Amino acid sequence: EETDWHALSDVDGSDEEHGAPPQPVLAVVGRPNVGKSTLVNRILGRREAVVQDTPGVTRDRVAYDALWNGRKFTVVDTGGWEPDAEGLQASVAAQAELAMATADAILLVVDATVGATATDEAAAKVLRRAKAPVLLAANKVDDERLLADTASLWSLGVGEPIPVSALHGRNSGDLLDAILDALPETPKDTGGTGGPRRVALIGKPNVGKSSLLNKLTGEERAVVDAVAGTTVDPVDSLVELDDQLWRFVDTAGLRKRVRTASGTEYYASLRTKAAIEAAEVAIVLLDASEPIAEQDLRVLTMVVEAGRACVLAMNKWDLVDEDRRHQLVRELERGLVRVPWAERVNISALTGRAVRKLAPALRTALDSWDQRISTGQLNAWLSELTAATPPPVRGGKQPKILFATQAQTRPPMFVLFTTGFLEAGYRRFIERKLRERFGFAGSPVRISVRVRE
Numbered sequence: 001e002e003t004d005w006h007a008l009s010d011v012d013g014s015d016e017e018h019g020a021p022p023q024p025v026l027a028v029v030g031r032p033n034v035g036k037s038t039l040v041n042r043i044l045g046r047r048e049a050v051v052q053d054t055p056g057v058t059r060d061r062v063a064y065d066a067l068w069n070g071r072k073f074t075v076v077d078t079g080g081w082e083p084d085a086e087g088l089q090a091s092v093a094a095q096a097e098l099a100m101a102t103a104d105a106i107l108l109v110v111d112a113t114v115g116a117t118a119t120d121e122a123a124a125k126v127l128r129r130a131k132a133p134v135l136l137a138a139n140k141v142d143d144e145r146l147l148a149d150t151a152s153l154w155s156l157g158v159g160e161p162i163p164v165s166a167l168h169g170r171n172s173g174d175l176l177d178a179i180l181d182a183l184p185e186t187p188k189d190t191g192g193t194g195g196p197r198r199v200a201l202i203g204k205p206n207v208g209k210s211s212l213l214n215k216l217t218g219e220e221r222a223v224v225d226a227v228a229g230t231t232v233d234p235v236d237s238l239v240e241l242d243d244q245l246w247r248f249v250d251t252a253g254l255r256k257r258v259r260t261a262s263g264t265e266y267y268a269s270l271r272t273k274a275a276i277e278a279a280e281v282a283i284v285l286l287d288a289s290e291p292i293a294e295q296d297l298r299v300l301t302m303v304v305e306a307g308r309a310c311v312l313a314m315n316k317w318d319l320v321d322e323d324r325r326h327q328l329v330r331e332l333e334r335g336l337v338r339v340p341w342a343e344r345v346n347i348s349a350l351t352g353r354a355v356r357k358l359a360p361a362l363r364t365a366l367d368s369w370d371q372r373i374s375t376g377q378l379n380a381w382l383s384e385l386t387a388a389t390p391p392p393v394r395g396g397k398q399p400k401i402l403f404a405t406q407a408q409t410r411p412p413m414f415v416l417f418t419t420g421f422l423e424a425g426y427r428r429f430i431e432r433k434l435r436e437r438f439g440f441a442g443s444p445v446r447i448s449v450r451v452r453e
């Protein structure tokens with residue numbers, strides 16, 4: 001038996017796990033100032049709560065990894081959601097909707113000293129429809145005397161209010177126990193690996209990664225950087241694109257205040273590798289105003305070798321003129337021979353041009369990455385293909401493809417059972433035809449050949 005891996009990068013194709021194992025996701029929702037951030041810090045076991053005192057200050061929407069009683073889960077802090085034009089109620093309700101779409105359990109936080117406000121009710125109304133369990137934290141119950149206030153919160157119709165003081169930690173152990181009870185062992189199948197899909201934003205230095213992240217998250221953010229150095233690193237950013245939440249992994253280094261001058265290429269490449277490993281799909285930024293460099297191709301190769309889906313973002317498009325555009329076409333033809341399937345968008349992180357096209361491209365790439373072709377469909381197609389164009393004869397023998405199956409997704413991996421060796425050229429032909437027939441735009445595809453004696 002011969003296992004002959006064929007991928008665009010000619011890698012060995014080891015079937016390693018993709019990124020971190022899926023963790024259930026807890027979304028924390030509530031109107032501003034009820035103490036969500038303080039509570040999240042408490043859940044994460046930080047000694048010092050990092051809280052912005054100015055109401056309405058924009059904060060990052062961040063995903064954190066939490067650990068309690070030996071179980072890991074992800075906490076999505078929606079603290080940064082700002083009231084939009086439609087007002088606070090609408091924006092909190094929208095936040096609740098989003099939480100329902102992405103989380104395995106939802107924690108609604110209210111301020112027990114204030115009681116249920118109209119905004120709390122708007123959020124609760126949405127959450128009453130949730131399929132995922134909803135927990136109600138009655139926060140700011142700093143001492144016994146305030147306990148009586150919590151009973152009135154039953155009126156929100158989302159179950160028993162759990163009194164807690166995020167500030168002092170009172171009862172937070174009980175709340176965490178309740179959270180663990182509510183969270184499923186494994187995340188729901190959102191077509192992803194639980195929670196928002198994970199995106200790596202990568203590319204050589206100065207290509208515009210920070211600028212793009214800033215554009216996507218809104219300018220100048222505060223606070224969360226300040227928690228760097230705690231044991232729980234807030235390494236990821238949540239970004240809402242096209243009404244969908246995305247988890248941009250390992251963005252700490254892209255936040256201005258954390259950026260270091262010690263960006264040796266070796267270090268940068270380790271970071272890139274880590275981000276790719278943690279992600280499901282990579283946005284590879286290229287500087288469209290400059291010639292495509294060896295370093296760009298190295299980054300691309302890393303993505304393909306790791307088997308991640310890929311979107312190519314040609315950044316700084318605002319600097320691209322007619323002449324440059326012509327050059328670029330030729331450079332891309334030569335440079336991207338290995339990834340002709342990558343989704344491509346021409347953007348400007350500076351002006352915001354076409355940035356909204358990123359989300360559809362990411363979705364397409366991930367759909368391809370997740371795609372599974374049924375064995376029946378695959379073999380029907382393959383027998384037609386090989387009948388029309390049989391594998392070339394080798395050593396006087398005509399190899400036959402007996403059977404094919406898709407052994408894996410993420411990325412798609414196909415196994416062909418044959419009676420003889422298939423040349424690289426023929427395997428590439430099969431891949432090309434496979435893509436023509438079934439798509440797979442934005443995803444690497446692997447084909448493995450097993451020879452039956």
Ligand code: GDP
Binds near residue numbers: 038141164167168
């Ligand atoms: P968020 O906007 O919902 O994220 O709320 P923050 O976490 O920023 O908290 C808003 C304010 O409430 C801050 O001044 C906190 O110190 C305060 N706060 C948070 N939790 C408690 C609590 O349990 N007790 C008291 N007394 N104050 C709290």
Ligand code: GDP
Binds near residue numbers: 209211318350351
């Ligand atoms: P990073 O090192 O990849 O994070 O790159 P930065 O985001 O720091 O950007 C490097 C430089 O390129 C900065 O001076 C940005 O202002 C600039 N830049 C980023 N995106 C664009 C763009 O789309 N157009 C133009 N003209 N400049 C950009």
